[in-house]
Amino acid sequence: MSGSERSRKTRRIVVYSMTSIFFSILIAGIVYGLQPMILPFIIGAFLAYLFKPLANSFRGPAITKYIRAGALLFFVGSITYWGTTFIKASLPNEREKLQLKVRLQYRLNERYLSLMNLADGGKGNFIYKTLGQEFDELKKRVIDYVKMSDDERKRFLILQKEISDSDHENKKYYEYYLANLKNQKVDIEKLKSLAGSAIVAIEKPAGDDIGNLANIMRALSHWIILPLAFIFILLDKGQIFHFFLRLIPNRYFELAYTVAEKVDDALGKYIRGTMLECLLVGLTLFIGLFISGVELKMAIIIGMVGGLTNAIPFVGTFIACIMGVFYSLIAENVHSFLPFINENNLMIAVLAVVVIAHLLDNAIYQPLVVGSAVNIHPLVVILSVFGGSLMFGFAGMIFAIPTIVIIKVVTETLFAGLKDYRII
Amino acid sequence: MKPITKLTENEKKSALRIFWGQLRKVNRNVPEQDKIKFLKRIPFFELLKKHQLDEVARVVYEREYRDGEYIFEIDQPGAALFIIQSGEISVEIPTPKGEATQLAVISKNAFFGELALLDESPRSASARAIVPTKVLALFRKDLDKLNSTNPDITANIYKSLATIIGNRLKATNELIERKIKAVA
Structure with a gap:
């Protein structure tokens, strides 16, 4: 190797090293600074990667890549919107949560009694006579786990009062509630009086709504990157891969x-x-x-x-x-x-x-x-x-x-x- | 006001072809157009139309090799065909003594490593740049992908490949025949 070639090689190593260090620092800085955008970007890229074969399979003279990407974005967006709306609607509200607890406790007790043949004054079947004590203990633990606290009871009674008399479906939970208390041997009259005591709802300060709006806008500005990443990566025809492959030395190219x-x-x-x-x-x-x-x-x-x-x-x-x-x-x-x-x-x-x-x-x-x-x-x-x-x-x-x-x-x-x- | 004349089916098709052609031109950048012009001259792609070359140009990779640098070495798994854009390549095989026997020197517009488009079998010779050289690489995997989306393009490429391999086989057979006759 001649002297000029050796010095060229040295220069090349220095330039490559300096460039690598500079870009590493730059990328680290960008990643640190744009932290909230990383997850939306990755999800957008991931979805694009997932749907790329589907986008490629829709071909035809009138179907341009923009139509394909737009249609897929609409499809994925609709599914996501429908999914989140459905899940949101399916999640129980406060009253339904409390009713669920009441219903679960009531049903568990009922199932246990029927399974052990203890309902309607029954004296229990063979299983109960053999392992009744252990099962009673287990049932008590489960019931303790699902039963309502005193605050929840008060809240339940208040919410039940708001239900109209014609709403039999929701009214029946009060019956379940009373049956649960009877099973737990709780003083019903004392608890009924509790319902009358006022539970003051914590009022939100007026500024909270503005704060929430700002938070939503901030989150939206981060998540706007998701559809952009989705579209651009879906439209990419290998340019990104070409770019990275260009950086690979010839020896490792293939x-x-x-x-x-x-x-x-x-x-x-x-x-x-x-x-x-x-x-x-x-x-x-x-x-x-x-x-x-x-x-x-x-x-x-x-x-x-x-x-x-x-x-x-x-x-x-x-x-x-x-x-x-x-x-x-x-x-x-x-x-x-x-x-x-x-x-x-x-x-x-x-x-x-x-x-x-x-x-x-x-x-x-x-x-x-x-x-x-x-x-x-x-x-x-x-x-x-x-x-x-x-x-x-x-x-x-x-x-x-x-x-x-x-x-x-x-x-x-x-x-x-x-x-x-x-x-x- | 001029009377509106109805276009015939052929005129409509021509107008659409011109419209889409113009749009494609707008989309293409200068290096890509150069690449397409270059590919058009290669016998491998002579059966392809302009818009088909456009698709091929998107999947080829440009590489630059220094004098003495290997593009690939003998026995390495073959993954791509290489087309010389500029410069010269020496095709050689190593001798047991560790030296290299030059089989051929190929230059601009020639291609090598074409068998890699068929399977991953090891390279039968090494390819080394003897002057600073620019090549285009077309990978088998990209051709496979192109085959699923544009089978008409790959059919033409494979047809050219079959012709080239057939011609080389004929030439080899003739050479062997001549050698046998010379020995006899």
Whole structure:
């Protein structure tokens, strides 16, 4: 190597190092300064990545990329809006929450008495005679857990007073309430008098609304980045990838492309496969529960939650099971499509639906839609999701699985590639 | 006021073609147009129409190599075809003594590593820049993707590839025949 070439090489190293340091500092500064925008950006990019194959599949002379991106944004936006509105509407308000507690306590007690043959003066069945003491203790603990506090009781009575006499559906909870108190041997008259005492609602200061509006506007200004990221990444025809690949030295050019392609392929297959699997499990749960007699709104909620959480092995099944059992405990007036399912055996039907959904997932959905995708041990998935949520909260939970897939595929492909290209 | 004349179907099609063509031109930047002009001269893409070349230009990568720098080495997995935009490339194989035997020197508008468009089989020779060289790289994976969205483009590329490989096979057969006759 001649002297001029050596000095050129030195200059090149210095320029590259200085540029790298400058851009590293700049990027770190930007990331730190724009922290609130990172999550919306990542979600927008993630959605674009997810829907890119769908956008590419809609082709035709009249369908430009702008129409495709706009239509998909509208579709994703509508689904998100519908989903959040539905979930918001499904969440119980204060009165419904208290009624739910009353109903749960009442139903639990009723179910226990009927299960142990203690209702209508019964002396208990064989199970009760053998293990009655232990079961009584367990029931007491559960009831203690769901029963209302004194403040909640006062609030419940006030809210019940606001209900008109013709509203029999809501009025019945007062009967349940009295029955619960009777079971707990509480002085009813004393409690009734409590309801009369005024509970002063905490008045919000006038400035609060303006403060809230400012907060909403600030949040909106951050989240506006989401549709922008979605549109621009969906419209991108490989320019971003070209840009980053241009930065790779010639020696690693083919290798870098191969690794990036393999990661993209594996990540895409895993995420899209898992999403489709979740959708199928959610649909199975919804249809099964609805046919069994679970009311429509509740069947949708259990299907949605069970389906979404199914991305974490076993968690989806477990959550759907808990929610279904909880619902079957408080279910009233069950109208099932199957004549043999009633209020008393709804719990068995719900458990059967959850088991069927789980079996279908393992036997058909997973092999069919996620079969060729990268294989990650369930324990690793669970640990990464919990670890992600501990470290970065909600965002960490969402992006834990994609991160694990990227790390696994990059490690595997990179080392194999480095050997194939005789770099190591 | 002029009377409004109705356009025939062919006139309508031509007008639309001109309209979309103009729009495409507006979208394209100068380097991209240069790339398209260059690709048009390559036998590999001679069967492609202008708008098809536009799609190909989007998936090729420009790289610059210094004198003596390897584009790829023998036995490395093949992932891309390279087309020389400027400069010269030496195609060579190493000898057991560690030296390199030059098989050919190729220059502007020539291409090499085309078998990588078919599979990942290892490179049969090394390619080294002997002067500062600019190349365009077309990856097999990008061609596969293009195949799912624009199969008419890839059909033409594969047709050209088949012709080129067929011609080379013929030439090799003739060479072997000549050598056998010479030995006999």
